[in-house]
Amino acid sequence: MTSSRFTRVAGPGNSARPSGPAAHPPLVANARARTTALHRPPRAASPALDDLLGLVDSGLGDLLGLTERDVIRLFDLGDPSGPGDRPEPGSVRVSRDNAGHHPRPRRRPPGDSRRTRPGDTGA
Amino acid sequence: MRHVEHVMGTVVSIDLADDLPEPTLRALVADTCAWLHEVDARFSTYREDSEVSRFRRGELDLAGCSPDLRHVLDACADLWRATDGYFDAYAGGLLDPSGYVKGWSVEVASARLAEAGSVNHCLNAGGDIRSRGRTAAGAPWRVGIRHPWQPDKLSWVLAITDGAVATSGTYERGDHVRNPRTGAPARGLRSVTVAGPDLALADSYATAALAMGEPGIAWLAKLVPDGYESAVVTEDTRAFTTAGLPVAL
Secondary structure, three states: OOOOOOOOOOEOOEOOOOOHHHHOOOHHHHHHHHHHHHOOOOOOOOOHHHHHHHHHHHOHHHHHOOOHHHHHHHOOOOOOOOOOOOOOOOOOEEEOOOOOOOOOOOOOOOOOOOOOOOOOOOO | OEEEEEEOOEEEEEEEOOOOOHHHHHHHHHHHHHHHHHHHHHHOOOOOOOHHHHHHOOOOOHHHOOHHHHHHHHHHHHHHHHOOOOOOOOOOOOOOOHHHHHHHHHHHHHHHHHHOOOOOEEEEEOOEEEEEOOOOOOOOEEEEEEOOOOOOOEEEEEEEOOEEEEEEEOOOOOOOOEOOOOOOEOOOEEEEEEEEOOHHHHHHHHHHHHHHOOHHHHHHHOOHHHOOEEEEEEOOOOEEEOOOOOEOO
16 A cells, blocks of 8 residues: 555656656745754764874775765764754854854955945954 | 944954953953954955055055054965965955954954953854853853754854854855855855864864865864864755864753
């Protein structure tokens, strides 16, 4: 019996093109899936990450067939889950990309020296 | 004592947690604000009369620059080398040391406060944070890292005594960081946080890693021996931290 929660999709041996709502999953459903993932707590990092990257740097990674990308994949913590908490006002200082009033002119394409707003030394 | 100052195009909050007479605390806050405004006046690329603008127009040569500007220029050159060119004060064609100056100015402000007797304080310049000592309650300063998709939530909370935390991301201002090698907007990383002893370097490293994209994760791991820990969230919602990131328990 096929659960109504699963949808058949095109694939090997099944060239039927899905139709109806399943062919175009609603954006809301995608957003919910992502939000759920983000709430998962992060797994603890392993101290071996730095050692392994050092190994790759030293060239020994070649012997093991390890690249930096492999090491990163091994130590992927999953999603940026966060404590999921909303901080009590004043209880924490929040580090974030500049929350200033003006956009920061940190990086522009070569040759683009446009300014954003007077007074912004922004970094 | 807590004070909020609008300066350098952002908001700087100053928390002094020392048990000092109120007039002393007020004087320390005033000195800190005066320094930050002085930096804004001297280093703004938007003020025609700033020292940086005059240097850019060639009205000042290197020998005529202040020791502070020479330090900033040297530091930007060092960072260009240390980041393999991904931190580039000349990325826009003209000198723009803004990516270093804000963190440096707060770092200097914190050092001046410590010299003047405030050994327990926290400065927050638009999300770039430098703390020393502890809160008035005797606890480490708690620094939350903003969740890159949910502005009212945190991805991690760090416990910091003496140190700096800086975050660079694409969630606040979109594609404002570019890969200097391609000129294209940086891709791959949504948020990069660096915690370490010096705010100017932590901020610059975070920006450079964001510009690198995913290879920036491995690059950040190499900064650990220098005391810089990091937390990264990728565009596809994966999260990474170095082992020594001081996550609050």
